[in-house]
Every structure is written in C-alpha cells, then in structure tokens.
Amino acid sequence: MRMKGKNVIVTGGASGIGLASVERCLQEGASVVIADLEGSDGQDQAARLDDRYDGRCLFKACDVTDTAQVDRLFADSVAELGSVEAVFNNAGIGGICPSDEVTDEEYLKVIDINLNGVFRVARAALRVMYHQGGGSIVNCASILGVFGQSQTAAYTAAKGGVVNLTRTLAIEAAPKGVRVNAIGPGYIDTPLLEALDDEMLQGLVGLHPIGRLGRPEEIANAFLFLASDEASFVTGAHLLVDGGFTAGKS
Template structure:
C-alpha cells in the first residue's frame, strides 16, 4: 500500500478527478480529507467512504478563494490527523467565452479560483510541510496550461500560471524536503462532458491521438504516483495525462 499511514488533502474532492483521487488514496492506505464547498456533495461522499475505509475519510468545507478558510483547513487537518503528507491542489472551474465579451468579474473569478486558489493552498501546505521537513504538493494544471485555445483566455492564463508557479515552488521547496509537481489532464470523461451533443463530443475525442477521452482514475493514478515516495526524485515538473493531446498532430 503506497500511501499507508499518509495524510492527504484533496481540494475539489467531492466529484470527478478529485473524488477518483480520494478513492485511490484510500485504497492505498491513506487517511484523506475531502475539501470542497459547503453545501455540496462533499460531506455525504466523505461519510460513505469513511464507512468503507475504516474511519479514514473526512470532509472539510473550504472555498479556495478565502485565505482564512484555506489556512483553517490545514490547521484543523494537522490537529486531527497529526500532519499533511500530500496535497492534490485540484479545485477549479472552467470558463468559455470570446475574449472581447468577457467581463472583468468573470475573468477575475476564473483567475482567483484556478490560479490564486492554487497558490493559497500551496502556501498553506508549504508552511506545514516545511515544519515536517517532508511532503508532496501536486497542482492540477491542464493541457491548456501548455497551449492556447480560443475563447479560454482566463482559463489558459490561469493554468499557464499554475505550470510556471509549479516550477518556482518546486525549486524553492526542494532544499526543505518538499516536492511540488503538477498534472496536466486532457479532456476527461466526466458527467460534464457527457452532457455535450455527440458531434461536439466526437470532435473532442478526435483531438487525442489515443482516440478516446481520459478516465478520472487515470488522472488519479498520476496524482498517486507523484504524491508517493515512488516519485522521490521528481519536482518542479508537469506530468501530462492527455492521451498525446499536447504532443502534436499526426
């Protein structure tokens, strides 16, 4: 069990990639905090998993745009579990609109959640992990952190920032025993994509050389690897989990 005895926080852990990552960590022996918005499915998800995994899953309400809530998440986790060994900095939102039509408020909201929120969580994690002298932070970037796409100016700006911030944090944290990496998912088969009409869905599939969408558990497996001791000499990098999307066109 690769994560036995480890304590893990997953932001945006109530659904999709986040929930798949929570389950993989539990399967591998970790205690896991699902951090997600108050009033969503997080508490129910944690309760169900806690029953299946011997009291190793709990829920903490956290809005990553609120520094006080982020700092409280880490303080409470340390108090209850004793430390934080790994963090999946996964909370985020999408945003599609022509750039000339995007309002300041909409642009800044995407940035605040997808970039500033990632920084707030990473900063809180670093403070805990520096005291411990160990830990692994994995930020969720995107294929759109590596390339552009029309009508996604805010999202690509945020995810590109996550990729480069990961490099900087990896350099800073390395001498203190902490690793910082990122994952760049392609289009993943989640209920959000299932709502698309078939023509658009097939168009997305065709963009991946592997000719299919990714599965949440495939991204979760990448997180598990980077969070574990198996990735002990890896820091400051972004691991693409994209079916060859960013490799180029055949």
C-alpha cells in the same frame, strides 16, 4: 500500500478527478480529507468512503478563494490527523467566452479560483510541510497550460500560471524536503462534459490520438505516483496525462 500512514488533502474532492483521487489514496492506505464547497456532495462522499476503507475520510468545507478558509482547512486537518504528507491542489472551474466579450467579473473569477486558489492552498501546505520536514504538493494544471485555445483566455492564463508557479515553488521547496509537481490532464470524462452534444463530444474524442477521453481514475493514478515516495526524485515536473493530445502541438 503506497500511501500507508500518510494523510492527504484533496481540494475539489467531492466529484470527478478529485473524488477518484480520494478513493485511490484510501485504497493505498492513506487517510484523506475531502475539501470542497459547503453544499457540495463532500460530506456524503466522505461518510460513504469512511465506511469502506481502513483509513479515515473526512470532509472539510473550503472555498479556495478565501485565505482564512484555506488556512483553517490545514489547521483543522493537522489537528485531527496529526500531519499532512500530500496535497492535490485540484479545485477549479472552466470558462468559455470570446476574449472581447468576457467581463472583468468572469475573468477574475476564473483566475481567482484556478490560479490564486492554487497558490493559497500551496502556501498553506508549504507552511505545514516545512514544519514537519517534508511532503508532496501536486497542482492540477491542464493541457491548456502549455498551448492556447480560442475563447479560453482566463482559463489558459490561469493554467499556464499554475505550470510556472509549480516550477518556482519546486525550486524554493526542494531544500526543505517538499516536492511540488503538476498534472496536465487532457479532456476527461466527468460530469463537466455532460452538457455537450454528441457531435461536440466526438470532436473532443478525435483530438486524442489514443481514441477516447481520459477517465478520472487515470488522473488519480498520476496523482498517486507523484504524491508517493515512488516519485522521490521528481519535482518541478508538469506530467501530461492527455492521450497524446499535446504530442503534435509542442
């Protein structure tokens, strides 16, 4: 039970990679807060998982673009659970549009959720973890945090920012007992890909030397490692979990 007695917050925890990460932590003995938007499936998922596992599973509504909501998420989680040992900074959205056509509103929305939101959550987590003397923050970056891709200016800018933000936070936080790392997923088989036709889907599969898309639980396993004491000497890392996608592109 690698997370026995630990309390975890997962943003974007109501579906996909986030939900898989919530369940893996519960399987390893943690209590977990699902943080997601009001109106998401988070409340139902938390109730379902709370009945299944020994650790508590709670839902807290949180929009990561709102500093007050983020700060309240941590204050309420500490009030109910007593501490926060690990955070998966996972909330994010996609965005595909030619750079000469993307509007200010579209560009800034992606940046505010995928980069500024990561900072808001990390800042709130650091304040709690500094006070309690330790913890682990894992930011969800991307393969597109290390190289470019056409028509993804806002997304690649945000994810590249997450990678370097992670390094900077890791340097600051290490002397205070807090580790900060990032995960760079390849293309993962989640509901976000359901809108793609078969040709496009197979095209994505072909970009991964391992011959398939990733599964949400494979990213969850990487989060579990980085969040746990098994990764006690790992900080400032960007762990690529991408089926070899970036191996020939670096």
